[in-house]
Amino acid sequence: MSEEGHIHPISQIISNTEAIFREMGFAVASGPEMETEYYNFDALNIPTHHPARDMWDTFWIKPENARKLLRTHTSPVQVRYAETHKPPIRIIVPGKTFRHEATDATHEAQFFQLEGLMIEEDVTLANLKFVLTNYFEKLFDTQTNIRFRPSFFPFVEPGVEIDMSCFKCDGSGKDCNTCRGTGWIEIMGAGMVHPKVLQAMKIDPNKYKGFAFGGGVDRIAMIKYGIDDIRSFYSGDLRVINQF
Numbered sequence: 001m002s003e004e005g006h007i008h009p010i011s012q013i014i015s016n017t018e019a020i021f022r023e024m025g026f027a028v029a030s031g032p033e034m035e036t037e038y039y040n041f042d043a044l045n046i047p048t049h050h051p052a053r054d055m056w057d058t059f060w061i062k063p064e065n066a067r068k069l070l071r072t073h074t075s076p077v078q079v080r081y082a083e084t085h086k087p088p089i090r091i092i093v094p095g096k097t098f099r100h101e102a103t104d105a106t107h108e109a110q111f112f113q114l115e116g117l118m119i120e121e122d123v124t125l126a127n128l129k130f131v132l133t134n135y136f137e138k139l140f141d142t143q144t145n146i147r148f149r150p151s152f153f154p155f156v157e158p159g160v161e162i163d164m165s166c167f168k169c170d171g172s173g174k175d176c177n178t179c180r181g182t183g184w185i186e187i188m189g190a191g192m193v194h195p196k197v198l199q200a201m202k203i204d205p206n207k208y209k210g211f212a213f214g215g216g217v218d219r220i221a222m223i224k225y226g227i228d229d230i231r232s233f234y235s236g237d238l239r240v241i242n243q244f
Helices: 009-023 051-055 076-084 125-140 195-200 217-225 230-234
Strands: 034-036 059-061 068-070 089-098 110-120 146-151 156-165 184-193 209-216
Touching: 009 089, 009 110, 009 125, 009 217, 076 089, 076 110, 076 195, 110 125, 110 184, 110 217, 125 146, 125 156, 125 184, 125 209, 125 217, 146 184, 156 209, 184 195, 184 217, 209 217, 217 230
Parallel strands: none
Antiparallel strands: 034 068, 059 068, 089 110, 110 209, 146 156, 156 184, 184 209
Protein backbone atom coordinates (compact mmCIF):
# COMPACT_ATOMS: atom_id res chain seq x y z
CA MET A 1 0.00 0.00 0.00
CA SER A 2 1.46 3.34 -1.05
CA GLU A 3 2.10 5.97 1.60
CA GLU A 4 0.02 9.15 1.51
CA GLY A 5 1.71 12.45 0.79
CA HIS A 6 1.78 15.24 3.34
CA ILE A 7 1.58 19.01 2.96
CA HIS A 8 4.71 20.76 4.22
CA PRO A 9 4.04 22.75 7.44
CA ILE A 10 5.25 26.00 5.86
CA SER A 11 2.87 25.45 2.93
CA GLN A 12 0.08 24.88 5.44
CA ILE A 13 0.84 28.15 7.24
CA ILE A 14 0.91 30.09 3.96
CA SER A 15 -2.34 28.53 2.73
CA ASN A 16 -4.15 29.20 6.00
CA THR A 17 -2.74 32.73 6.15
CA GLU A 18 -3.96 33.56 2.65
CA ALA A 19 -7.46 32.31 3.49
CA ILE A 20 -7.64 34.36 6.71
CA PHE A 21 -6.51 37.58 5.07
CA ARG A 22 -8.77 37.13 2.05
CA GLU A 23 -11.69 37.08 4.51
CA MET A 24 -10.53 40.55 5.63
CA GLY A 25 -10.43 41.90 2.08
CA PHE A 26 -6.71 41.48 1.39
CA ALA A 27 -5.33 40.38 -1.97
CA VAL A 28 -2.29 38.10 -2.30
CA ALA A 29 0.59 39.67 -4.23
CA SER A 30 3.97 38.40 -5.40
CA GLY A 31 7.15 39.73 -6.93
CA PRO A 32 10.59 38.69 -8.21
CA GLU A 33 13.03 36.96 -5.88
CA MET A 34 15.97 38.58 -7.68
CA GLU A 35 15.56 42.30 -7.10
CA THR A 36 17.16 45.62 -7.95
CA GLU A 37 18.86 47.76 -5.36
CA TYR A 38 16.18 50.39 -5.89
CA TYR A 39 13.20 48.24 -4.89
CA ASN A 40 14.97 46.35 -2.11
CA PHE A 41 16.54 49.41 -0.47
CA ASP A 42 16.22 52.88 -2.03
CA ALA A 43 12.43 52.95 -2.45
CA LEU A 44 12.05 51.74 1.14
CA ASN A 45 13.93 54.69 2.64
CA ILE A 46 17.23 52.77 2.88
CA PRO A 47 19.59 54.76 0.62
CA THR A 48 23.23 53.89 -0.07
CA HIS A 49 25.44 54.21 3.03
CA HIS A 50 22.38 54.28 5.31
CA PRO A 51 23.38 52.40 8.50
CA ALA A 52 20.13 50.43 8.35
CA ARG A 53 21.55 48.46 5.40
CA ASP A 54 23.76 46.71 7.93
CA MET A 55 20.58 45.05 9.30
CA TRP A 56 20.45 42.89 6.18
CA ASP A 57 23.28 40.60 5.04
CA THR A 58 22.76 40.71 1.30
CA PHE A 59 23.50 38.24 -1.50
CA TRP A 60 24.68 40.46 -4.37
CA ILE A 61 24.54 39.08 -7.92
CA LYS A 62 27.47 39.49 -10.32
CA PRO A 63 28.33 41.68 -12.13
CA GLU A 64 28.41 44.06 -9.21
CA ASN A 65 27.72 47.14 -11.31
CA ALA A 66 24.29 45.71 -12.21
CA ARG A 67 23.26 46.21 -8.56
CA LYS A 68 21.07 43.09 -8.57
CA LEU A 69 20.51 41.01 -5.45
CA LEU A 70 18.45 38.23 -3.91
CA ARG A 71 15.73 40.07 -2.02
CA THR A 72 16.36 40.33 1.70
CA HIS A 73 12.65 40.82 2.49
CA THR A 74 9.33 40.81 0.67
CA SER A 75 8.85 44.57 1.21
CA PRO A 76 9.88 45.44 -2.40
CA VAL A 77 6.54 44.02 -3.53
CA GLN A 78 4.80 46.88 -1.70
CA VAL A 79 6.34 49.42 -4.06
CA ARG A 80 5.91 47.28 -7.18
CA TYR A 81 2.23 46.67 -6.37
CA ALA A 82 1.56 50.37 -5.74
CA GLU A 83 2.99 51.24 -9.16
CA THR A 84 0.00 49.56 -10.81
CA HIS A 85 -2.67 49.91 -8.10
CA LYS A 86 -4.08 52.99 -6.43
CA PRO A 87 -5.43 53.24 -2.85
CA PRO A 88 -7.23 51.73 -1.11
CA ILE A 89 -4.65 48.94 -1.00
CA ARG A 90 -4.80 45.77 1.08
CA ILE A 91 -2.25 43.07 0.28
CA ILE A 92 -0.21 40.32 1.85
CA VAL A 93 2.98 38.99 0.31
CA PRO A 94 4.18 35.52 1.33
CA GLY A 95 7.45 34.56 -0.31
CA LYS A 96 11.07 33.44 -0.15
CA THR A 97 13.76 35.79 1.12
CA PHE A 98 17.52 35.42 1.39
CA ARG A 99 20.15 36.52 3.91
CA HIS A 100 23.90 35.89 3.81
CA GLU A 101 24.21 34.71 7.40
CA ALA A 102 25.30 31.70 9.42
CA THR A 103 22.81 28.87 9.78
CA ASP A 104 21.70 27.76 13.23
CA ALA A 105 18.53 26.62 15.00
CA THR A 106 16.77 29.96 14.40
CA HIS A 107 18.47 31.29 11.25
CA GLU A 108 18.59 30.10 7.64
CA ALA A 109 20.11 31.63 4.51
CA GLN A 110 16.74 31.11 2.80
CA PHE A 111 13.41 31.47 4.58
CA PHE A 112 9.82 32.50 3.97
CA GLN A 113 8.49 35.89 5.01
CA LEU A 114 4.97 37.26 5.31
CA GLU A 115 4.52 40.92 4.38
CA GLY A 116 1.33 42.91 4.85
CA LEU A 117 0.30 46.37 3.63
CA MET A 118 -2.86 48.42 4.07
CA ILE A 119 -3.17 51.98 2.70
CA GLU A 120 -6.35 54.02 3.06
CA GLU A 121 -7.26 57.54 4.17
CA ASP A 122 -7.80 56.90 7.87
CA VAL A 123 -5.59 53.93 8.77
CA THR A 124 -4.10 53.88 12.28
CA LEU A 125 -2.16 51.52 14.55
CA ALA A 126 -5.54 50.49 15.97
CA ASN A 127 -6.41 48.98 12.58
CA LEU A 128 -3.09 47.13 12.57
CA LYS A 129 -3.78 45.70 16.01
CA PHE A 130 -7.27 44.55 15.02
CA VAL A 131 -6.08 42.90 11.79
CA LEU A 132 -3.21 41.01 13.44
CA THR A 133 -5.23 39.99 16.50
CA ASN A 134 -7.87 38.51 14.19
CA TYR A 135 -5.16 36.76 12.15
CA PHE A 136 -3.38 35.17 15.09
CA GLU A 137 -6.61 34.08 16.79
CA LYS A 138 -7.73 32.27 13.64
CA LEU A 139 -4.32 30.83 12.81
CA PHE A 140 -3.64 29.50 16.31
CA ASP A 141 -7.33 28.75 16.98
CA THR A 142 -7.32 30.45 20.37
CA GLN A 143 -8.07 33.82 21.91
CA THR A 144 -4.97 35.97 22.04
CA ASN A 145 -3.72 39.46 22.79
CA ILE A 146 -0.96 41.38 21.09
CA ARG A 147 1.21 44.22 22.34
CA PHE A 148 3.38 46.81 20.64
CA ARG A 149 6.93 47.70 21.70
CA PRO A 150 8.72 50.71 20.17
CA SER A 151 11.35 49.75 17.60
CA PHE A 152 13.07 51.05 14.47
CA PHE A 153 12.61 50.06 10.86
CA PRO A 154 13.57 52.61 8.19
CA PHE A 155 10.42 52.10 6.09
CA VAL A 156 7.92 52.81 8.91
CA GLU A 157 7.42 55.63 11.41
CA PRO A 158 6.65 54.85 14.16
CA GLY A 159 8.00 51.31 14.16
CA VAL A 160 6.98 48.58 16.58
CA GLU A 161 7.86 45.02 17.52
CA ILE A 162 4.77 42.86 17.92
CA ASP A 163 4.39 40.23 20.62
CA MET A 164 1.46 37.84 20.95
CA SER A 165 0.34 36.35 24.23
CA CYS A 166 1.56 32.79 24.74
CA PHE A 167 -1.17 30.39 23.66
CA LYS A 168 0.43 27.50 25.52
CA CYS A 169 0.87 28.80 29.07
CA ASP A 170 -0.58 32.35 29.03
CA GLY A 171 2.38 33.43 31.13
CA SER A 172 1.77 30.96 33.93
CA GLY A 173 4.46 28.44 32.99
CA LYS A 174 7.94 29.41 34.15
CA ASP A 175 9.39 26.49 32.21
CA CYS A 176 7.37 27.09 29.01
CA ASN A 177 9.60 26.40 25.99
CA THR A 178 7.48 28.66 23.78
CA CYS A 179 7.66 31.95 25.71
CA ARG A 180 10.31 31.08 28.32
CA GLY A 181 7.91 32.06 31.06
CA THR A 182 7.39 35.65 29.93
CA GLY A 183 3.85 35.12 28.67
CA TRP A 184 4.71 36.80 25.36
CA ILE A 185 6.11 35.61 22.01
CA GLU A 186 8.02 38.02 19.75
CA ILE A 187 6.56 37.37 16.33
CA MET A 188 6.99 40.24 13.83
CA GLY A 189 7.85 43.88 13.16
CA ALA A 190 5.45 46.55 11.93
CA GLY A 191 4.57 50.23 11.88
CA MET A 192 2.98 53.09 9.96
CA VAL A 193 4.35 53.40 6.43
CA HIS A 194 7.00 56.13 6.25
CA PRO A 195 5.96 59.19 4.18
CA LYS A 196 9.06 58.78 1.99
CA VAL A 197 7.97 55.25 1.11
CA LEU A 198 4.49 56.50 0.21
CA GLN A 199 6.12 59.12 -2.02
CA ALA A 200 8.18 56.40 -3.73
CA MET A 201 4.86 54.66 -4.39
CA LYS A 202 3.52 57.91 -5.94
CA ILE A 203 0.96 58.12 -3.12
CA ASP A 204 0.19 61.43 -1.39
CA PRO A 205 1.27 61.04 2.28
CA ASN A 206 -0.91 64.02 3.25
CA LYS A 207 -4.02 62.19 2.07
CA TYR A 208 -3.27 58.53 2.70
CA LYS A 209 -1.87 56.61 5.66
CA GLY A 210 -0.91 52.98 5.87
CA PHE A 211 0.50 50.24 8.01
CA ALA A 212 2.93 47.50 7.10
CA PHE A 213 4.03 44.37 8.92
CA GLY A 214 6.48 41.58 8.28
CA GLY A 215 7.47 38.36 9.96
CA GLY A 216 9.00 34.98 9.28
CA VAL A 217 6.60 32.26 8.15
CA ASP A 218 9.15 29.71 9.35
CA ARG A 219 9.09 31.24 12.83
CA ILE A 220 5.29 31.21 12.92
CA ALA A 221 5.34 27.53 11.89
CA MET A 222 7.94 26.75 14.58
CA ILE A 223 5.72 28.34 17.23
CA LYS A 224 2.49 26.73 16.02
CA TYR A 225 3.89 23.23 15.63
CA GLY A 226 6.44 23.23 18.46
CA ILE A 227 9.49 22.80 16.23
CA ASP A 228 12.71 24.05 17.84
CA ASP A 229 15.08 24.01 14.84
CA ILE A 230 14.31 25.93 11.64
CA ARG A 231 16.64 23.63 9.70
CA SER A 232 14.13 20.80 10.16
CA PHE A 233 11.90 22.40 7.52
CA TYR A 234 14.60 22.10 4.84
CA SER A 235 16.29 18.86 5.91
CA GLY A 236 14.32 16.61 3.55
CA ASP A 237 13.70 14.30 6.52
CA LEU A 238 10.34 12.65 5.84
CA ARG A 239 9.89 11.99 9.55
CA VAL A 240 9.25 15.71 9.95
CA ILE A 241 6.75 16.00 7.09
CA ASN A 242 4.93 12.80 8.04
CA GLN A 243 3.75 14.44 11.27
CA PHE A 244 1.51 16.82 9.34
